Amino acid sequence: MSLVQELDHLKIPLEHIKLATNNFSNDNFIGQGGFGRVYKGQLPLSTTSFDNPATTVAVKRLDVKGGQGQHEFLMEIVMLASYKHDNLVSLLGFSDDGHEKLLVYKHEVNGSLDIHLSSTNLTWEQRLKICVGAAKGFEYLHNGVSAGHKVLHRDIKSSNILLDANWVAKISDFGLCTIGPTNQQFTFLVTNACGTFGYVDPQYVSTGVLTKESDVYSFGVVLFEVICGRYAMIKNCEEERRLLSRFVKFHKQKGTLDTIIMPHLLEQMEPYSLQVFSNIAFQCLNEDRKQRPTMGLIVKDLETALKYQLVTQTTVSEPEFGRRTKLWGSMTGGSPFLFKLESDEKLRKITIYHDMWINSLIFTTQDSNGLLHTSQEFGGLHNRRQWEEMFVMDLDADEEITGISGTYGRNGSDVELIMSLSFVTNKETYGPFGKSNTKSTYANFSELRRTTNTHFSESWDSGLFDGFYGRCGWFVDALGCCLKTIN
Known part of the structure; x- marks a missing residue:
């Protein structure tokens, strides 16, 4: 075939x-x-003369024994010759001389994503940017x-996402792709689903019906590879959780997702960056393909996760997110929470439950109409009220928080x-609440004796306080403050 x-x-x-x-x-x-073996080489920019x-x-050499053939060879050439995007690999040329079928690409110096999944050198910010880039490439293909x-x-x-010298994602391997009309829900019906085991959409496998959501499912698996540092197929794992997609769902149901995320990434992650990322990744793996997000929504949510991460790291002003103080306490315990004041609200009351630690916080606000609104209880899942002290911190109408201090540390x-916590307002200081204000009956608890506290403190100008964020479960595991953007 010519x-x-x-x-x-x-x-x-x-x-x-x-x-x-x-x-x-x-x-x-x-x-x-x-497709076959890949070789690195030096090729003149003009193939008419080697003086250039x-x-x-990178040269791909077709191996017909590998299962791909002339159709895949032609599809790869046509696709990359027809469609150009910053997040697609660049095809420089091909050769179809004699028995050899060769594809020549620009060499991406950082190789494929799969070889970096377990690397502790690849930061959470870098991984987010790679995922955003890949999602943009797939969104281009879909729409x-x-x-x-x-x-x-x-x-x-992950092995089909290449990384250039600046760690920009480049989608590769288009031999199995198919083209369909945008106004048709199902691209076509096939007898045997194509793809790689561990990544393939179960609905595609069981029905033979291919949709855009089939790609979405596969990308969801890649997203979890990125945060877990594991491949789609997990070695040395129980049979029913041998697939990463099943493994992460199992830990989500147990509430132990944090335990399978790479520890060095957890140390870097802003809680809401992780929450937004994991939420969209789980949506991709929804068994009901109608409940899976579009690639456009995936791009939007991944960019949001990246913004949360960058704002926390740099405290750069962002209209959508405002500024944040440092997050004090655990980066892994509990679940992320956010309490943010609406534009017409003032904080009027903080209800604090504490004993050896800060067990839970409840916030009450007042809107411009004078109505009071009370938040859910953040923390306190153990509900041991008989062991706790409660303090209600009532604020005057013109009183606002201008600082916070306290300690955090590990229990037994x-x-x-x-x-412990202390709150500073433009009128007075409240606290400390927690360990430093604990009843003497707790003094003999081993948990109390074994803790080593780290002190923290931060203050800001009047009018900037905008809420709290952090992590909580049985207790308040971590706490930080939201601050308004300075114009």
Whole structure:
């Protein structure tokens, strides 16, 4: 089968590719996929003369024994010749001389995402940016290639997301993709689902019906690979949780998702960055494909997760999020919470339950109409009221919080908690509440004796307080303050 004439400008002589890869030397071998072996080489920018400067390329060499053939070869060329996006790999050319079928790409120096999943050098911010970039590439394929068509990748996995020198995601491997009209819900019906086990949509497998949501499911698996540092197929795991998609759902039901996230990432994560990320990732894995998000929504939520992370790290003003103080306490315990004042609200009361630690906080506000609104109880899941003291901090109408101080540390179970709190207003100081104000009957508790407290303190100008954020479960595990943006 001859290639269409419009693609002739992409042809590269076989002898040039052989020379660039040292005749496919093992020294130039850099990887292998479903298409075949991949070689690194130096190819002139103009293949008409080897006197021109060379560029580093990656050459895929088709192995017909690997299950892919002429159709996949042509599809890859047509796709990358037709569609261009910052988050798609760049096809430089191809060769179809004799028995060799070769695809030549720009070499992406950081390789594929899968080889970095367990790396402690790849930060949470970098991982978020990679996920945003990949999602933008897939969103382009689903909705941006043309007014009347959509492209379904059908083989989304971490090994098919390449990373350039700046860690920008580049989607690769389009041999299995299919093109369909945008106004048609189901692209087509197939007898056997294509893709890689562990990533393939179960609905696609069971029904043979392919939709955009099939790609969404696969991308959800990749998102969990990114935060767990695990592959889609988990080794040394019970059979029913051998798939990462089942493994994360199991831990979500138990409320132990934090235990399977890479520890070094948990130390870096702003709580709401993790919450937004994990929420959209779980939506991708919904068994009901109608409940899965679009790639456009995934891009939006991942960008939101990134904004939360960047705002917390830099305290740069963001109209949507405002500013944040440091988060004091545990980055892993409990679940994230956010209490933010509405534009017409003033904080009028804080109800504090405490004994050796700050067990829970409840906030009451008053709106411009004089109505009082009380929040849910943040923390205090153990409900041991007989062990607790309660203090209600009533604020005057013109009184507002201008500072906070306290201590945090680990209890006898080695869980980091907020141990004590003091609140400073423009009129007086309240507290301390918690360990430093604990009844003497608690003094002999082993938990109390074994704690080592870390002190924290921060203050701000009057008029800037905007709420609290943190993590809570049985206790208040971590606490920080929301501050208004300075114009």
